[in-house]
Amino acid sequence: MNISIIAKEIEKEIIAIRKTIHRFPELAYEEYKTAETIKNELLKLGIEIIVNENYTGVIGILKGEQEGKTLALRADMDALPIHEETELEYKSQNSGIMHACGHDIHVAVLLGVAKILSKLKSEIKGTVKFIFQPAEERKKGIPSGAETLILNNVLEEPKVDAIAGLHCWPELPYGTIGIKRGGMMASSDTLNIKIKGKGGHAAHPHKCIDPITICGYIITEVQSIVSREIAPFDSVVISFGKISGGHAPNVIPNEVELQGTMRTLNERTRNLIHQKIRDRVTMISRSYGGDAEIEIIKGSPSLTCDDNMINILENVINNQLTETEIVNLKNPSMGAEDFACYLQHVPGLFFRLGTANEDENSKIPLHNSKIIFDERAIYHGMCAMSTFALEYLEVNR
Ligand SMILES: [Zn+2]
Ligand SMILES: [Zn+2]
Secondary structure (H helix, E strand, O other): OOHHHHHHHHHHHHHHHHHHHHHOOOOOOOOHHHHHHHHHHHHHOOOEEEOOOOOOOEEEEEEOOEEEEEEEEEEEOOOEOOOOOOOOOOOOOOOOOEOOOOHHHHHHHHHHHHHHHHHOHHHOEEEEEEEEEOOOOOOOOOOOHHHHHHHOOOOOOOOOOEEEEEEEEEEEEOOEEEEOOOEEEOEEEEEEEEEEOEOEEOOOHHHOEOHHHHHHHHHHHHHHHHHHHOOOOOOEEEEEEEEEOOOOOOEEOOEEEEEEEEEEOOHHHHHHHHHHHHHHHHHHHHHOOOEEEEEEEEOOOOEEOOHHHHHHHHHHHHHHOOOOEEEEOOOOEOOOOOHHHHOOOOOEEEEEEEEEOOOHHHOOOOOOOOOOOOOOHHHHHHHHHHHHHHHHHHHOO
């Protein structure tokens, strides 16, 4: 049976499910209703379900009628603490919460893929593991959904050989799929620096150690790590988003706190930047008689797809899906994605699902209160993911 035909048949029903999920968005680790919807849909298909009281996600297992590898397909489920400002008839009913990153579409696409593949069990050469993952939008200080699921053995029983996922992309029109070889998305680490000086009267700076002056040197000097010590073709971002210190114009404070984010496209550069920042900040602080406490909180790692999996997706789209077009993305994104955590363990494929149309509101960036995703993308997402899954299991038998 042809995947495109089945996808067309179920498209309306899947779009309706997406609208319900959009109407009732839930924050990270609170996706109870969303999980309920997913469970009910998977049960209707006779798919084996694994739930775990440690998280709100849902895992589904579909065994093909032939032996083979296990491919995991992942959709994230959570929404954002944003007040929706669209006029959609299915706009958010949960005040202050919105599916502004398109995870409602990801869930809908994966439910559609589950429907399609459960009709094609005889053609599946192996097992498909559906991972409906909570909490991609990391709350500060707690593990992301991918980290939680990995800790709870989502990549075991059955052991996952590879994983694939997608993300809505308002920079591409609906009907297109974006791929990127090499570094695709950045690692994201938080930097907390406490600069310790010695406070006193601002009229007598020689009797103090001024942490504000030290902080100024650190802010400018750290950028020279990026410009002078990292190769120009190796992308790195260091941005400081918060400075706090001092109470009065004529008082030198004891301490200044500086917080920022660091992004890199590979793990080698990531480790190098961590060390260089520690060295530079300590050296500058001490050269003025002060000191510094440096805390680096590691977020998601950088994301690089498996080239063979990209080739499979490219081939199936070019040869089997005439309505969908593949686009090679020119640049990586310095944004981060916790899908990268799975890729620390298994090879994976992450691709962009074009969701833009002629309406300007469909082209504004993710996480915006006015963004409207074109739901026609769902059909293309279902076709691409299902066709890829069958082909991956076929060629990797
Ligand atoms: Zn997001
Ligand atoms: Zn997202």
